[in-house]
Amino acid sequence: MSKDIKSVNYGLEKIFKGAQDFLPLLGTDYVEFYVGNAKQSAHFYKTAFGFQSCAYKGLETGSRDSVSYVLKQDKIRLVLTTPLNSKSPINNHLVKHGDGVKVVALWVEDARKAYEETIKRGAKSYMEPMVETDEHGEVVRSAIYTYGETVHMFVERKNYKGTFLPGFKPWKSEYNPTPVGFKFIDHMVGNVGWGEMNTWVKWYEEVMGFENFLSFDDKQIHTEYSALMSKVMSNGNGRIKFPINEPAKGKKRSQIEEYLDFYEGPGVQHLAMATDDIISTVAQLKSRGVEFLPPPPQSYYDDIPRRLGEHKKMMKEDMTELQKLSIMVDADEEGYLLQIFTKPVEDRPTLFFEIIQRMGAKGFGAGNFKALFESIEREQANRGTL
Numbered sequence: 001m002s003k004d005i006k007s008v009n010y011g012l013e014k015i016f017k018g019a020q021d022f023l024p025l026l027g028t029d030y031v032e033f034y035v036g037n038a039k040q041s042a043h044f045y046k047t048a049f050g051f052q053s054c055a056y057k058g059l060e061t062g063s064r065d066s067v068s069y070v071l072k073q074d075k076i077r078l079v080l081t082t083p084l085n086s087k088s089p090i091n092n093h094l095v096k097h098g099d100g101v102k103v104v105a106l107w108v109e110d111a112r113k114a115y116e117e118t119i120k121r122g123a124k125s126y127m128e129p130m131v132e133t134d135e136h137g138e139v140v141r142s143a144i145y146t147y148g149e150t151v152h153m154f155v156e157r158k159n160y161k162g163t164f165l166p167g168f169k170p171w172k173s174e175y176n177p178t179p180v181g182f183k184f185i186d187h188m189v190g191n192v193g194w195g196e197m198n199t200w201v202k203w204y205e206e207v208m209g210f211e212n213f214l215s216f217d218d219k220q221i222h223t224e225y226s227a228l229m230s231k232v233m234s235n236g237n238g239r240i241k242f243p244i245n246e247p248a249k250g251k252k253r254s255q256i257e258e259y260l261d262f263y264e265g266p267g268v269q270h271l272a273m274a275t276d277d278i279i280s281t282v283a284q285l286k287s288r289g290v291e292f293l294p295p296p297p298q299s300y301y302d303d304i305p306r307r308l309g310e311h312k313k314m315m316k317e318d319m320t321e322l323q324k325l326s327i328m329v330d331a332d333e334e335g336y337l338l339q340i341f342t343k344p345v346e347d348r349p350t351l352f353f354e355i356i357q358r359m360g361a362k363g364f365g366a367g368n369f370k371a372l373f374e375s376i377e378r379e380q381a382n383r384g385t386l
């Protein structure tokens with residue numbers, strides 16, 4: 001990998017010092033998927049990924065048009081939503097995109113102000129500020145569109161003590177598989193169309209007040225056959241990171257093109273789940289049937305000590321164990337990271353998950369890109385989509 005990747009700007013705190021953050025974000029509130037069968041998806045995310053039953057809304061709670069299951073693991077909340085009749089507009093989303101992420105909800109102090117500030121800067125409205133109440137208090141939500149049909153919902157819950165949101169009841173289940181060690185969402189990646197990356201980089205800068213703190217061009221991210229470009233956007237306090245990918249010209253069809261073809265437009269490509277014990281997390285996921293990309297070749301593992309450099313001595317994990325589980329390793333100036341990628345979790349080759357353990361490194365595994373993409377290309381070749 002070239003030196004450019006290493007010479008990145010990690011000085012986020014400095015950039016924002018002095019400048020007032022007009023959109024202070026406290027964290028990710030939830031991620032909502034529109035799916036064909038929420039009941040069965042919920043079972044999958046509990047069984048395979050160790051999510052816990054949290055809240056529910058449906059016919060039993062008075063929701064006539066859609067049903068939603070809320071799942072939780074440490075700080076991560078997923079919402080799985082399915083329409084209950086053919087008239088629901090959710091159907092259009094499902095027909096076009098298949099199962100996928102509709103809402104990336106962000107936790108804010110003031111949802112009215114978040115809406116006002118982003119709309120003023122050019123955001124397209126999805127939902128005007130709306131107050132919802134029940135016996136546990138009130139929640140204010142508002143929402144804007146980002147790339148494609150994906151939405152950022154702002155959630156203000158400082159005056160709410162309920163399980164999730166008004167309208168939901170706690171979901172108690174007798175089936176509770178153990179968690180696998182997911183802690184929080186490290187980053188969420190969006191795929192956008194040809195030549196659209198910089199448009200969305202500018203959008204995140206201007207509308208959301210984010211900064212571009214890492215960039216990879218097609219000279220850095222390419223294999224023999226395909227290429228892509230990526231820029232990582234981060235909010236003021238660095239808690240929210242949204243890398244944005246666009247396809248680049250190669251000899252064959254890149255994974256980003258494959259995604260855009262099957263999702264029929266831009267959308268969320270992967271969610272990266274942070275763990276502090278990737279060996280245990282991945283071993284559990286594999287035993288529960290989660291499928292990962294095929295392992296990188298032996299030469300990849302032979303090269304790891306060189307790539308780790310001075311961080312080699314601080315590495316606690318056993319290399320044989322990592323290789324046995326096909327976990328990848330990369331390093332930057334500040335430390336190293338361990339990561340692995342699932343195969344797509346939908347029938348369409350669209351959304352997948354990353355599992356990541358950061359040991360000081362703030363990058364995104366650039367040193368792994370080539371091995372990773374070659375692995376993805378082998379999968380694409382199997383699907384006849386390379």
Ligand code: FE2
Nearest residue numbers: 189272354364
């Ligand atoms: Fe990632």
